[in-house]
Amino acid sequence: MRRMDIRSIEWKNDSIRIIDQTKLPAKLEYLDIKDIKTLWQAIKVLKVRGAPALGAAAALGVYLGIKDVRAPDFAGFNVQLGKVIDYLGSSRPTARNLFWGLERMRFVALKNKSRPIVAIKKLLFVEAQSIIEEDRVACRKIGEYGSRLIAKKDTILTVCNAGILATIDYGTALGVIYRAQEKGKDVKVYACETRPLLQGARLTVWELMKNGVDVTLNCDNMAATLMAQGKIDKVIAGADRIAANGDTANKIGTYSLAVLAQHHKIPFYIAAPASTFDLKIRTGKDIPIEQRKAEEVTELFFKDRMSHKDIKVFNPAFDVTPHNLITAIISDKGVIRPSYLKNIKKVIC
Amino acid sequence: MRRMDIRSIEWKNDSIRIIDQTKLPAKLEYLDIKDIKTLWQAIKVLKVRGAPALGAAAALGVYLGIKDVRAPDFAGFNVQLGKVIDYLGSSRPTARNLFWGLERMRFVALKNKSRPIVAIKKLLFVEAQSIIEEDRVACRKIGEYGSRLIAKKDTILTVCNAGILATIDYGTALGVIYRAQEKGKDVKVYACETRPLLQGARLTVWELMKNGVDVTLNCDNMAATLMAQGKIDKVIAGADRIAANGDTANKIGTYSLAVLAQHHKIPFYIAAPASTFDLKIRTGKDIPIEQRKAEEVTELFFKDRMSHKDIKVFNPAFDVTPHNLITAIISDKGVIRPSYLKNIKKVIC
Numbered sequence: 001m002r003r004m005d006i007r008s009i010e011w012k013n014d015s016i017r018i019i020d021q022t023k024l025p026a027k028l029e030y031l032d033i034k035d036i037k038t039l040w041q042a043i044k045v046l047k048v049r050g051a052p053a054l055g056a057a058a059a060l061g062v063y064l065g066i067k068d069v070r071a072p073d074f075a076g077f078n079v080q081l082g083k084v085i086d087y088l089g090s091s092r093p094t095a096r097n098l099f100w101g102l103e104r105m106r107f108v109a110l111k112n113k114s115r116p117i118v119a120i121k122k123l124l125f126v127e128a129q130s131i132i133e134e135d136r137v138a139c140r141k142i143g144e145y146g147s148r149l150i151a152k153k154d155t156i157l158t159v160c161n162a163g164i165l166a167t168i169d170y171g172t173a174l175g176v177i178y179r180a181q182e183k184g185k186d187v188k189v190y191a192c193e194t195r196p197l198l199q200g201a202r203l204t205v206w207e208l209m210k211n212g213v214d215v216t217l218n219c220d221n222m223a224a225t226l227m228a229q230g231k232i233d234k235v236i237a238g239a240d241r242i243a244a245n246g247d248t249a250n251k252i253g254t255y256s257l258a259v260l261a262q263h264h265k266i267p268f269y270i271a272a273p274a275s276t277f278d279l280k281i282r283t284g285k286d287i288p289i290e291q292r293k294a295e296e297v298t299e300l301f302f303k304d305r306m307s308h309k310d311i312k313v314f315n316p317a318f319d320v321t322p323h324n325l326i327t328a329i330i331s332d333k334g335v336i337r338p339s340y341l342k343n344i345k346k347v348i349c
Numbered sequence: 350m351r352r353m354d355i356r357s358i359e360w361k362n363d364s365i366r367i368i369d370q371t372k373l374p375a376k377l378e379y380l381d382i383k384d385i386k387t388l389w390q391a392i393k394v395l396k397v398r399g400a401p402a403l404g405a406a407a408a409l410g411v412y413l414g415i416k417d418v419r420a421p422d423f424a425g426f427n428v429q430l431g432k433v434i435d436y437l438g439s440s441r442p443t444a445r446n447l448f449w450g451l452e453r454m455r456f457v458a459l460k461n462k463s464r465p466i467v468a469i470k471k472l473l474f475v476e477a478q479s480i481i482e483e484d485r486v487a488c489r490k491i492g493e494y495g496s497r498l499i500a501k502k503d504t505i506l507t508v509c510n511a512g513i514l515a516t517i518d519y520g521t522a523l524g525v526i527y528r529a530q531e532k533g534k535d536v537k538v539y540a541c542e543t544r545p546l547l548q549g550a551r552l553t554v555w556e557l558m559k560n561g562v563d564v565t566l567n568c569d570n571m572a573a574t575l576m577a578q579g580k581i582d583k584v585i586a587g588a589d590r591i592a593a594n595g596d597t598a599n600k601i602g603t604y605s606l607a608v609l610a611q612h613h614k615i616p617f618y619i620a621a622p623a624s625t626f627d628l629k630i631r632t633g634k635d636i637p638i639e640q641r642k643a644e645e646v647t648e649l650f651f652k653d654r655m656s657h658k659d660i661k662v663f664n665p666a667f668d669v670t671p672h673n674l675i676t677a678i679i680s681d682k683g684v685i686r687p688s689y690l691k692n693i694k695k696v697i698c
Contacts, residue, residue: 025654025657026654159570193544194570195542195544195568195569198655198656201655201656201660205656205660209659209660215660215661216660216661216662216663217661217662217663218646218663218664219545219569219602220544220568220570221543221544221569221570221601221602222602222663222665223605224604224605252568253568255573255574255577259573259609260605260608262612263608263612297550297566297567297568298550298566300649300655306649307551307554308555308558311550311554312564313565313566314539314567314571315567316574319573319574319577
């Protein structure tokens with residue numbers, strides 16, 4: 001089957017074009033974002049989401065935020081640039097790629113501060129496009145490296161959406177699956193629905209079906225039973241931030257799958273590009289975890305009440321999987337195995 | 350706080366009065382069921398649910414089904430009785446109490462077969478009322494035994510609804526919590542929402558809040574994080590069927606919590622009356638597990654589409670927790686600890 005040709009995010013018509021992921025699977029709708037407030041909001045409510053896609057959104061967002069700035073000199077321009085970067089950085093705290101994208105843009109501006117503002121703007125645009133192109137390539141490399149770990153007829157459990165929609169166009173965890181499929185490995189997938197926002201049920205199922213991958217949906221609390229019944233050969237998840245020791249923040253529920261995989265002696269893999277690693281952070285304890293609104297849990301998309309209106313709700317968006325539960329991390333630089341503290345540096349740097 | 354005075358099921362106005370649990374938490378609405386087809390349907394769609402409540406529903410259902418039967422002799426009556434029992438038994442396969450209730454009713458009829466039909470009918474009514482009263486007492490005993498395992502200021506994680514709504518009026522797992530609260534132990538509860546039908550979010554949260562218990566709602570995939578953060582002292586779940594070796598079928602997601610509890614060294618308890626034990630079944634492998642409709646997962650209450658309409662869905666209603674993951678079973682006959690094969694017989698029989 002020919003791969004679905006969509007891009008989750010790109011620069012088009014002087015604006016950032018994204019797929020509005022809150023509309024899927026009901027409809028594939030694009031949004032042209034023309035200002036950074038709209039972008040900030042789109043990131044906050046997960047119209048655009050997924051760590052690598054957020055790296056691209058951040059970079060394009062910086063360009064969007066400064067392209068019309070008028071400043072007499074670099075100092076003045078840099079103040080505006082700093083404001084844009086700080087503002088976009090305040091949208092969501094966990095995904096490393098968002099900050100990595102912002103930092104790369106800041107670095108390019110500073111490196112070229114002696115050039116005319118108009119030239120700096122052009123270089124920032126080029127940098128954002130590079131980030132996008134690099135992610136495209138990185139996902140294909142992750143897919144290739146990861147696919148070598150997949151056996152013929154493997155059934156793979158995944159969580160949230162680490163696919164086309166979370167990256168530019170191929171995916172990290174799902175990139176591994178796509179590549180294995182391209183190689184004729186005939187893989188099957190179970191997709192955890194991923195409460196509360198159902199990225200698995202809405203997004204992963206949608207893109208895997210579109211690409212002809214055999215996928216079955218399960219509620220998150222059914223994963224253990226699938227494993228106990230011998231239905232799962234491997235678990236592969238994406239990542240939002242990976243600490244120097246391999247501890248990995250990813251969508252809430254990932255840690256649970258890692259514990260369950262260990263109990264059932266099933267390999268548990270993380271798939272992520274180098275841009276998701278945060279080597280300044282020693283362990284998962286230091287990764288900031290976003291807490292989100294109670295209404296995400298008590299109302300389905302803020303519409304249908306599913307619980308008492310005054311109930312207290314525990315709703316972290318992410319959890320941290322300790323490195324000792326991770327069989328290997330599949331990066332675009334190669335497959336990293338324990339000891340992570342040593343091998344992440346060796347492979348990524 | 351005074352305990353909420355409600356009964357989930359009772360005989361009233363020549364019909365079976367139940368709380369329509371599909372309407373909660375939006376409204377507390379009673380249904381008067383006057384024929385067994387309506388009862389069968391109510392059981393099937395979980396208007397009445399919870400293993401002990403299903404035992405009561407089955408017993409009252411048998412009386413409802415035979416009270417107007419006219420038969421020339423016991424043989425004729427017994428044919429009709431058998432049809433009613435088989436029909437009600439076909440509603441849901443997993444909860445032991447349903448079949449236990451039906452068998453008790455059949456036994457009373459057979460034991461009294463030499464009496465006039467009208468007397469047998471009366472005895473069947475009395476038996477159904479006994480089942481209800483015994484469950485009321487059993488839940489209070491479970492509460493008392495279980496409460497002795499609870500320390501002051503314990504935080505307890507539970508799944509699905511094993512409370513007032515799942516029994517006659519006190520609960521099994523939640524009975525333990527109510528009794529601990531009555532004893533001034535100041536317990537807190539985390540309630541897993543329990544996908545797909547959200548019995549935790551809808552029912553457990555509702556009844557705990559009504560009874561003044563400090564409760565916080567979490568998605569099922571967040572339980573591991575709660576445990577890792579040291580927020581959970583004990584896990585208590587109900588049961589639908591317990592095999593002779595202690596393997597326990599309960600709402601899907603229970604097994605997952607048991608594995609996670611073991612990993613985090615947290616005690617994991619099952620609370621259930623003697624009527625939930627099925628000593629003819631050796632291990633959990635022989636417990637029939639109900640598979641339910643895909644639409645329970647892909648549509649919220651068959652209304653809002655949450656995934657692709659053609660997606661394959663894995664949707665078992667229950668899972669089996671192996672006995673080696675269960676710290677103790679809290680029954681109305683006392684707390685049962687391993688080895689279960691020996692001790693269940695000793696305590697229950």
